[in-house]
Amino acid sequence: MVVESLSGRIPAEQRREQILDAAIEQFGLSGYAGTTTDQVARAAGISQPYVVRMFGSKERLYVAAVERARDAVLDAFRAVLAAPAAEPDGHLMARLGAAYIDLVQDRGILRMLMQGFLGGADPVVGPVARAGFLEIYRMLRDEAGLAAADAVDFLAHGMLYNTLLTLALPEAADDTGRELLECAFGAKLDLVLRAVGPGSGSSGRA
Amino acid sequence: MVVESLSGRIPAEQRREQILDAAIEQFGLSGYAGTTTDQVARAAGISQPYVVRMFGSKERLYVAAVERARDAVLDAFRAVLAAPAAEPDGHLMARLGAAYIDLVQDRGILRMLMQGFLGGADPVVGPVARAGFLEIYRMLRDEAGLAAADAVDFLAHGMLYNTLLTLALPEAADDTGRELLECAFGAKLDLVLRAVGPGSGSSGRA
DNA sequence: CTCGTTGGTAATCCGATGATTACTTGGGAC
DNA sequence: GTCCCAAGTAATCATCGGATTACCAACGAG
Structure with missing residues (x-):
């Protein structure tokens, strides 16, 4: 997960990433x-002032x-559109959905996406979040060619x-939770559970 | 919005609310x-230490x-179930949806609900949020009698x-946003826009 | 009236945190 | 080599915020 490569002096753009x-x-x-900002710095393997100065x-x-989170979504969907449909029965929306499930395994x-949405009321984050969401919608409609109702x-x-x-x-999840998951994810449920694994899988804090 | 009644010495339970x-x-x-906690205290019209001591x-x-936010949802839905169906063409799900729109005019x-969801990774908030969400789902399934697929x-x-x-x-919303809203809310859109009104309606900060 | 219980605040403490400043080091050009 | 810019840090500051303590004031019972 965390960058492990003991990294001395890296070009700024790479560090930025x-x-x-x-x-x-x-x-x-x-x-x-x-x-x-110190948490971010530690996770990136550098000092706190450098994070602040960089941004x-x-x-x-x-x-x-x-x-960046918005771009990750757009990129994932565009990758689907660029790839040839392997199976003829695989509808576009299903393939997009699978790509999304795959993306958010991270x-x-x-x-981060959800945090962005919740920032809708913030004068700085709000406009960015709204524009990003609409950009994704437009992409689905214009580039993927989905009907508005389908996109929604x-x-x-x-x-x-x-x-x-x-x-x-x-x-x-208890029994109720599993029923809900099965119904919500359908065939994609194994995609979801594969990453979680049979163990409790509780990821600890940093 | 904010409690205005110049309130001297109020019973603790009422103050708690x-x-x-x-x-x-x-x-x-x-x-x-x-x-x-001071923001909360000011919005409630009392001093910061009292908030901390009360909870x-x-x-x-x-x-x-x-x-409390979870209970508000449960109460709103139960109110629909308790009320007689005024119009025969009003399907249950539509009435529940309208009640939800109405509730979240606040x-x-x-x-707060969304914040709770985002707390899913937190060791304290997470269990509460998960249980609350499942409780709502169970209510829809068991009390409202929705099929699992319909509830989902x-x-x-x-x-x-x-x-x-x-x-x-x-x-x-720009043009794209309005199209998206129309498609997402359908007939309920006027319910949503009624509260927003023709003005910009930007509610200022506290 | 007085007294104890409940409702409530002012003052204060201590740790955390974003930002700033001043400084150090590595590496390529020539 | 040496020079200089980019990469990076240590030390420090000012502020803020949750919690604690000690204190004050209504109100009802007797």
């Missing part, structure tokens, strides 16, 4: 206010992390995925 | 870490606020509502 990876993980877990402020780092990205249905179930996964239901 | 109302509003806006700690107050409750579909669209509303899309 490492910081953003760490920021998504940490901000995703604890939100903007709940995450310290100017914590707030700007946060916005960059939100944008719970950092998933939670796709998004709705995506949001349910988001909720169930951030709730960590797959990791800790 | 005021604090919880304020907590839902504030925590919903800024999350757990982003909200100070023991900020964390316990937060958990209580999450539970954006504080809406955002209902929840999925509810989660899309949540996202669109926390993003504050109704308050600030």
